[in-house]
Amino acid sequence: MTEQIRPFRIDVPQEQLDDLNRRLDANRWPDAVPGAGWSQGIPLDYTRELADYWRTTYDWRAQEARLNSFPQFRTEIDGHDLHFIHVRSAESDALPLVLTHGWPGSIVEFLEVIGPLTDPVTHGGNAADAFHVIVPTIPGYGFSGPAIGWSTTRAARAWAELMRRLGYDRYAAHGEDTGAAITRQLAVIDAEHLVAVHLTDIASATVTAETADLDDPAERRAVELAGRYQYQLGAYAMLQASRPQTLSYALTDSPVGQLAWIVERFKDWTDSTDAPEDAVDRDAMLTNVMIYWLNGTAGSSARYYYEGAATWGKPEPDTDVPVAVAVLPHNIGTPIRRIAEQNHNIVRWTEFDRGGHFAAMEEPDLIIDDLRATFRDYRA
DSSP, X not given: OOOOEEEEOXXXXXXXXXXXXXXXXXXXXXOOXXXXXXXXXXXXXXXXXXXXXXXXXXXXXXXXXXXXXXOEEEEEETTEEEEEEEEOOSSTTOEEEEEEOOTTOOGGGGHHHHHHHHXXXXXXXXXXXXXXXXXXXXXXXXXXXXXXXXXXXXXXXXXXXXXXXXXXXXXXXXXXXXXXXXXHHHHHHTTTTXXXXXXXXXXXXXXXXXXXXXXXXXXXXXXXXXHHIIIIITHHHHHHHHOHHHHHXXXXXXXXXHHHHHHHHHHHHSSOSSSGGGTSOHHHHHHHHHHHHHHTOHHHHHHHHHHHGGGTTSOOOOOOSEEEEEEOTBSSOOOOHHHHTTTSEEEEEEEOSSOBSSHHHHOHHHHHHHHHHHHXXXXX
């Protein structure tokens, strides 16, 4: 294994884009129940309109150029070529910060926060809040490419090695969704070098109707959200945890299938009303879909659910690393502080009045401010 870090630039062959367009043109559409809206899944009329926009209006080359405006690299870790963005701040005493996306997210989740975090002065902040920002792509996702046998624990070990390889002896970390699970594992695996973490999800800090304090409004709401997830929104997780290979055939072959599978999550999990675009930019959402489509990572990203299913519901190892939690009201689950405190060193707990699962993408200003506030005490 070489420790070489190689510059990387996205350059999708035109043949791939032409193939995508042919597939969109030839898509075979199903029927739909009139007036069903989103109650039976992503609506036919909305999906047809979005697919047409993707085919005729969306500009991948413009999005590719934007992605390439950030310095990107690859390096081999644990037998896999890991892709990452690395933007060093001009402030010499900046704190290194690794940001980890989840499923069905990508590096697109963090594009709006990189500038303010690395160059706070230009964005109306204080130089003392500057970060060197590292945004890895999880192996099995996006430009890290398909991968077999990877779990959140294995990814966390790779992150620790990446930060060592970049020369960062002290660093902080933030994670959302699967990225939160990786960051949580990092707090166990590399506690010696990790000064603090910031999470938007703690899977083990949830409650059920049996364990909740139903006199507490927050815990009652958490139970309601858990019930909605279990009976309405969670079928995707069961399928990915049990039959990721079967699912991968459809999503790898059909761009509209891949589009629908991801965009439905953006509707269900965001602070939106009528459509996902109420919460996130349409082109950014499509760029996220494109990253899955172009790299053929529908199946390998889903396998994280398969690899992790055996530990669902089980206690996580204790960690003494300081943990900050951002609770967003339209996330798919609500962590409860008294549960989190059983095996986390909770130092900050912020409950916001807006935002959902894709926190840094939906509400970048809230996350920027919370990251700055969280890590001020851990810079020295």
